[in-house]
Amino acid sequence: MDKNLxxxxxxxxxxxxxxxxGILMVATAVHFFLVPSNLTTGGAGGLSIVLAHYLPFxxxxxxxxxxxxxFAVGLIFVGKSxxxxxxxxxxxxxxxxxxxxxxxxxxxxLSDNLILILLVGTILQGAGVGLxxxxxxxxxxxxxxAKILQKYFGLNLxxxxxxxxxxxxxxxxxxxxxxxxxxxxxxxxxxxxxxxTVIEGLNSSKMCFINTSKVEEVxxxxxxxxxxxxxxxxxxxxxxHEKRKMILTAINNREYMQLKAYVHSIDPKAFVVVSxxxxxxxxxxxxxxx
Numbered sequence: 001m002d003k004n005l006x007x008x009x010x011x012x013x014x015x016x017x018x019x020x021x022g023i024l025m026v027a028t029a030v031h032f033f034l035v036p037s038n039l040t041t042g043g044a045g046g047l048s049i050v051l052a053h054y055l056p057f058x059x060x061x062x063x064x065x066x067x068x069x070x071f072a073v074g075l076i077f078v079g080k081s082x083x084x085x086x087x088x089x090x091x092x093x094x095x096x097x098x099x100x101x102x103x104x105x106x107x108x109x110l111s112d113n114l115i116l117i118l119l120v121g122t123i124l125q126g127a128g129v130g131l132x133x134x135x136x137x138x139x140x141x142x143x144x145x146a147k148i149l150q151k152y153f154g155l156n157l158x159x160x161x162x163x164x165x166x167x168x169x170x171x172x173x174x175x176x177x178x179x180x181x182x183x184x185x186x187x188x189x190x191x192x193x194x195x196x197t198v199i200e201g202l203n204s205s206k207m208c209f210i211n212t213s214k215v216e217e218v219x220x221x222x223x224x225x226x227x228x229x230x231x232x233x234x235x236x237x238x239x240x241h242e243k244r245k246m247i248l249t250a251i252n253n254r255e256y257m258q259l260k261a262y263v264h265s266i267d268p269k270a271f272v273v274v275s276x277x278x279x280x281x282x283x284x285x286x287x288x289x290x
Contacts, residue, residue: 025128027096033121041187042165044141060098074144090140130198206256210247212270
């Protein structure tokens with residue numbers, strides 16, 4: 001019981017650390033890269049940058065107000081399906097952007113090269129959002145509009161997010177000109193690809209089918225050395241009709257290198273089939289829900 005409690009505490013601490021890092025990365029991208037160059041990759045942050053062009057307020061307080069309005073709209077039209085954690089994360093992100101404005105007011109563009117600014121800013125933002133999404137939450141913002149479009153018009157969430165982001169980009173074009181709008185459009189595309197890449201990269205693992213004469217030894221290694229589980233599947237050779245048990249296991253990339261070396265050391269004639277998986281859920285892996 002105590003062990004399970006410690007595991008839960010460790011998981012919660014890890015989730016909190018990753019969410020905090022993601023928030024810090026997104027806030028850094030917005031304040032130090034996107035805002036000074038009037039660039040946007042959509043979302044509530046991008047909308048706040050556009051509104052700051054017309055209103056006598058900095059991005060921080062506008063960002064906070066936009067998120068509050070969006071969360072209120074979400075509660076009315078969607079209900080509580082986006083979760084309290086999303087509200088907390090969204091407001092925390094707004095607060096960090098606002099704090100950056102107080103500590104580092106009116107930052108200048110870090111470079112005259114807009115492509116460089118766009119790439120670095122988008123990489124920071126996309127990776128940060130990916131870290132947050134990977135913890136079963138989001139930064140809120142225009143994701144809520146996408147949920148409304150999904151509920152009432154049946155649109156896929158990713159399509160809804162793209163539509164809302166593109167509306168923000170068009171608004172940025174009206175505020176800052178066509179050239180910045182085109183840069184922002186590229187930023188939206190890079191941001192979308194990067195978020196998916198980060199999520200898949202964090203969750204990638206290996207699924208291994210191992211046909212070996214050393215079933216017990218390999219199984220013990222997986223359980224006792226790698227601390228993973230395995231299934232033993234009855235199998236029969238198509239040529240020899242020899243019946244034996246095949247090992248099926250899921251392990252991360254580092255563990256795969258250890259397993260491959262061990263299997264080769266005790267059974268060089270073993271037959272191993274390995275495939276990459278985007279996600280593994282269950283005991284000793286990620287939870288099904290947050």
